[in-house]
Amino acid sequence: MIKVIIIxxxxxxxxxxxxxxxxxxxxxVITECGDGFEGAKAIQQxxxxxxxxxxxMPKLTGFEMLEIIDELPHVIxxxxxEEFAIRAFEKNAVDYLLKPINQERFxxxxxxxxxxxxxxxxxxxxxxxxxxxxxxxxxRIVVKNGTQIKLIPAQQIIFLEAYDDYVKxxxxxxxxxxxxxxxxxxxxxxxxxxxxxHRSFIIKVDQLAKIEPMEKESYRxxxxxxxxxxxSKSGYxxxxxxxxx
Numbered sequence: 001m002i003k004v005i006i007i008x009x010x011x012x013x014x015x016x017x018x019x020x021x022x023x024x025x026x027x028x029v030i031t032e033c034g035d036g037f038e039g040a041k042a043i044q045q046x047x048x049x050x051x052x053x054x055x056x057m058p059k060l061t062g063f064e065m066l067e068i069i070d071e072l073p074h075v076i077x078x079x080x081x082e083e084f085a086i087r088a089f090e091k092n093a094v095d096y097l098l099k100p101i102n103q104e105r106f107x108x109x110x111x112x113x114x115x116x117x118x119x120x121x122x123x124x125x126x127x128x129x130x131x132x133x134x135x136x137x138x139x140r141i142v143v144k145n146g147t148q149i150k151l152i153p154a155q156q157i158i159f160l161e162a163y164d165d166y167v168k169x170x171x172x173x174x175x176x177x178x179x180x181x182x183x184x185x186x187x188x189x190x191x192x193x194x195x196x197x198h199r200s201f202i203i204k205v206d207q208l209a210k211i212e213p214m215e216k217e218s219y220r221x222x223x224x225x226x227x228x229x230x231x232s233k234s235g236y237x238x239x240x241x242x243x244x245x
Contacts, residue, residue: 007039036060138188197235
């Protein structure tokens with residue numbers, strides 16, 4: 001049997017998908033979830049073959065939920081907003097369905113999944129799928145600490161620091177680790193508020209107290225909380241352009 005989880009905050013949407021799936025003899029709906037927090041826990045617990053995932057949900061969006069999953073099942077996205085479908089996931093999701101979902105279109109998406117699943121094709125790359133999720137401005141960051149999930153508003157960030165395969169997110173409420181690249185953060189954070197001043201540092205410009213010159217055309221930034229960050233020649237030029245030095 002193919003194990004399926006439905007993740008959608010709308011009861012009617014979950015009911016429609018469940019009704020369609022109940023007509024399929026080889027599919028078992030393991031559980032339904034009303035938000036991304038429940039969905040992440042259910043995926044961890046049940047290891048489904050396939051999830052139907054809404055994009056726009058309160059608390060935790062479908063995009064954010066994917067970021068905290070270590071082992072990704074196959075995904076069919078469901079959304080009421082065509083712009084998400086257009087931006088999204090033809091390369092790395094099985095399919096996407098626009099709401100209201102009609103049964104013919106649903107059956108085609110399911111058949112597409114069966115072809116992939118039956119041929120034992122590898123699941124879509126989690127990292128590539130994450131890479132394809134590029135919102136215009138990153139307003140908050142979701143991090144996982146053990147079983148705890150925390151949402152960090154961008155306004156609480158003081159600076160970001162490269163740390164091997166992770167990024168240290170220094171905030172007003174402590175430091176958190178995120179398995180993501182500095183380049184991704186540089187692209188997604190508001191460039192009017194955040195500047196990459198060094199290959200290892202991105203700072204929130206209103207947290208900068210002063211700049212000290214160092215040797216070889218490099219600089220050091222002193223932040224309002226007393227932390228010190230390196231500023232390269234090119235980083236200094238970007239900083240000048242942003243804050244009008």
